[in-house]
Amino acid sequence: MESRGKNGSALIRRRVEATTSCVGTPPQTKGSGGGGGEPEFSVQLRCIVTKYIRAGRGRGQRRVGSYRGGGAEASFVATCPEDVPGDEVGVRGVMRRLLRAIRPLRYLDLTDDEWEAILPEDVVPKLADLARGRGDGGLDVHLAVDRHVRYSAPRVLMTGCNEAAEGKDDGKCSICFEALREAAAGKGVPVELPGCAHAFHRRCISKWFGEKPTCPLCRGDVTKHLDPELRKHVAEFNGDDPDPPTVLDDSPRNIVASPPCDP
Structure with missing residues (x-):
């Protein structure tokens, strides 16, 4: 899955990978004595979630962040015949409900296809x-x-900038200290940062964004003016807490989710 910039090029590349293994569990019977009754049909889903984020080529953006997913589990137990799925379609329905009950998975904001x-x-x-x-x-x-997210921090931050107004022709770039318009041929057209409207050469501010997501003059946070989806990924990379997912409260009575373990 990709998020694209104004020119159609991919800004954020994402992929999700999943591996499974399973072991049989001994049959359980109704009642406390272990004898008589029908065996229970049960599924225990144990899940480890990891999110890796790699951003840009700048010195301050070269690292892989591991999402704080930890381990979590959810279980399904059918203690009466009507709760037992009748075929593979029913089994898939059970597995889908178990997956949706895993809180760290909901933090990944998966699409329907990724689910x-x-x-x-x-x-x-x-x-x-x-x-x-x-x-x-x-x-x-x-x-x-495992969810892998990769993007160029400078390119993402540049989506919040616009070409500088003509009234700034006589100004200077506060990064290279050269005239904004005179050096345009080598350093790109001047751009204004969102919020503060301070102007810089495109190439100069792009290099700066490889180190910091702020205005060189006023230290205004450029990420606040990004598209919400882009802002979310930048915040996660910088270690900020993402907004918690909506807690599902409509799980069937035989779906039980345990809280995630500490990573």
Whole structure:
């Protein structure tokens, strides 16, 4: 998935990867004595979420940030026949609800296609066999989801700038101290920063943005004027806390999510 600039070029490149493994769990029976009754159909989903962010080529932007996802889990237990999914379609429905109950996954702001991409298809037939009575017990599914985000910090920050007004022709660039218009051939047209309207050569301010997301003169934060999606990624890279996702409160009674573990 990509976010694109005004000229159609990709500003942010994102991809999500998921790997799964599963082990069988012994059958559980209704009641406390361990004997009699029908075996329960259960799924335990354990999930580790990591978000990697790589930004730009500037000295201050060369690092990989690991998203604070930690481990979390959700479980589904069917204790009566009507709760047991009847086929692979039903199993996929259970797995989708389990995935949506994992809070660190919701922090990734996945698209519908990405939710489908991380659905552990390799365990669906095994669960369907259990549901049909050809197996017993349940499955303990381990899912690792990695989200990779890569972008150029200077290019992202430049989306908030506009070409400087003609009235600034006589000014100087406060980075190189050369006239804004006279040096335009070698350093690009002058641009104004959002908010403060301070003007600089395009090439000069682009190099500055490789180090800091602020105005060289007034230290105004340029990220505040970016598109919300771009601002979110820059904030995550700088270590700011993203807005928490909406807590789902409509999970079925047999879907239970545990809080994430500390990373």
